[in-house]
Amino acid sequence: MSAEFVIRGRALVDGAFLDAEVHVIDGTIAAIGRPVAGGPASDRGAATSTRTVVELAADEVLIPGLVDTHVHVNEPGRTEWEGFASATRAAAAGGVTTLIDMPLNSIPPTTTPENLAVKRAAASGAARVDVGFWGGAVPENLGRLRELHDAGVFGFKCFLAPSGVDEFGHLDAAQLDAALHELAAFDGQLLVHAEDPGVLHAHENGGGPGYADFVASRPPEAELVAIRHVIDGVRRTGTRAHILHLSSAAALPELRAARAEGLPITVETCPHYLAFSTATIPDAATQYKCAPPIRDEANRDALWRALLDGDIDLIVTDHSPSTAELKFAGDGDFGRAWGGIAGLQLGLSAVWTAAAERGIPLELVLGWMSEGPARFARLPGRGVIAPGARADLAVFAPDERRTVHAAELLHKNPVSAFDGAELRGTVRRTWLAGHPVDLASDAAPAGTLLTRP
Incomplete structure (x- = not known):
């Protein structure tokens, strides 16, 4: 495809779907026009001499590339679980054009500038979408978080x-307070897996x-x-603090009050908490194990x-x-099986399926999964279709239905809580900075390794 082209069809612009011509030049959205029947584009400043026009089918819409700020790629060290090549291929197949990798479960974890360099070396030349990195805040690196911040991580998970x-220890109450004080000195951000060890014990x-x-x-x-504890800190x-993978609605009133107070706290949840409930999970089905867990329907x-x-704020x-061996360890024993859900390729379809059943429009879903995460990660020009934004785009067929077969997914291991589910919506093609992402070949990946802006 030429460096200059137009995509014509229904597109998400300014939070609404409209008939549009999206002009792309050198990886950037140059302008957005409104089609004129029988003639060239009528637009807000776009050139009309584009050499290539992509016409969307009647059942397709153009959406911004999703931004997924919570992905465990696991490479290096546990690449048999997942790796940058497989994870980013799956991401692109699901419409994700930017992801940020968590500092565990790789070995070494991303807790020092040296370990970040190892992680970046593992990702170099393997990514089909753009990849950034979170750092980790662990007992051993408190007092030295600025070094990792200056090396380009987007923030710190604890x-x-x-x-x-x-290899990734947790913070006690005093260490949490120390980390928050340290990050305040340079406007760092702390991402928190918020479960209390005393209650768990x-x-x-x-x-x-x-x-x-x-x-x-x-x-x-x-x-x-x-x-x-996080709110008090x-x-x-x-x-700035961010609550990861909120599963329990019990915390919402206190989070709402804290945010109304003006405290800089953001909150995410995940597709599996929105798609499943305890009523749908049979005993011994450890493919559904995650922490915090999937809860009941009212929740x-x-x-x-x-x-x-x-x-x-975001999904x-x-x-x-x-590996399947770890996920099904103990033959259905939830105490022994690995806790984690592989959903990178299916996130949009899973959330859209559940949202559509509730009458929630696709426009809102995309805001929670594209513009919201981009804003949270301070990545301007991503997650939106607008003049001047990056041409990270996907074609989505929102009404196409499919049955998920885990063995056909592109992540490394054929294990998924969504195996056998009928989902609504399919991503049919993806562009990264204006270039189509080729999932079928071993062509050189074009993803960029990002540093904090």
């Missing part, structure tokens, strides 16, 4: 309870195949208590209301895959 991997059980027993071991109180320091309803009310996948 756990308040054990992470599940030995008090609810430990023997595991087993019962899903209800697993949920009981990680009750809503664990999230609520941990989030209270932000109130003392003014540091799911409350998360959807929070999105509509603006109390949750990202928390793509956290593993």
Whole structure:
């Protein structure tokens, strides 16, 4: 495709779908025009001498490339779980054009500038979409977070309870406070896996195949208590904080009050919390295991209301895959199986399916999955279709239905909580900075490794 082309059809512009001609020049959206029947584009300053025109089908819409700020790629060190080549191919197939990689479960974790360099070297030449990196805040690197910030990470993730991997320790209450104070000095941001270890310890059980027993071991109180600690710390320091993968609606009133107070706290949730509930998860089905867990239907309803009310800012996948051996360890024992859901390729379809059942328009879903995450990560010019924005785009067929077969997904291991689900909506093609992403060949990937703007 030439460096200059037009995509003609229904496009999401300024939060609404309209008939448009999107002019792309050298990887940037040059202008957006309105088609004129029988003639050239009538536009806001676009040239009409474009050499290539892409006509969308009647059942397709043009959407901004999604921005997924919560992805575990796991390379290097656990590349048998996932890697940059497989993860970014799956991302592009799902309409994701920018992702930010979490600092675990790779070995080494992204907790020093040296380890970041190792991570970037592993990703170099392998990414089919643009990739940025979060750093980690762990007990060992407190007091030296500025070094990693200056090396270009987008912010810092921490756990308040054990992470599940030995090389990425969690912060206790004093260390959380220290991290927030340290980050305040340079406007850093702390991303928090918010579960309280004391509450988790008090609810430990023997595991087993019962899903209800697993949920009981990680009750809503664990999230609520941990989030209270974060709110108190932000109130003392003014540091930007982000609540990762909110699963429990019990914390929403206190988060709402904190944000109304003006505290710089943002909140995300994930497709699996919006698509599933305890009623749909059979015993021994460890493909659904994640932490915090998927909760009941009333809780799911409350998360959807929070999105509509603006109390949750964005939806990202928390793509956290593993091998089938680990995911099904213990033959259905939730206490032994790896906790994490692989959803990078399916995030948009999963959320749109659940949203459509509730009468929620696609425009809102895309805002939560494209513009919202881009704003959160401070990535201007991404997640929108607008003059001057990057031409990161996808063609989506919102009414096409398909049954998911895990073995056909492009991430590395054929394991998915969405296996067998009938989902609505399919991504048919993706452009990265105006260039079509080729998923079928081994052509040199064109993704860029990002540093914090």
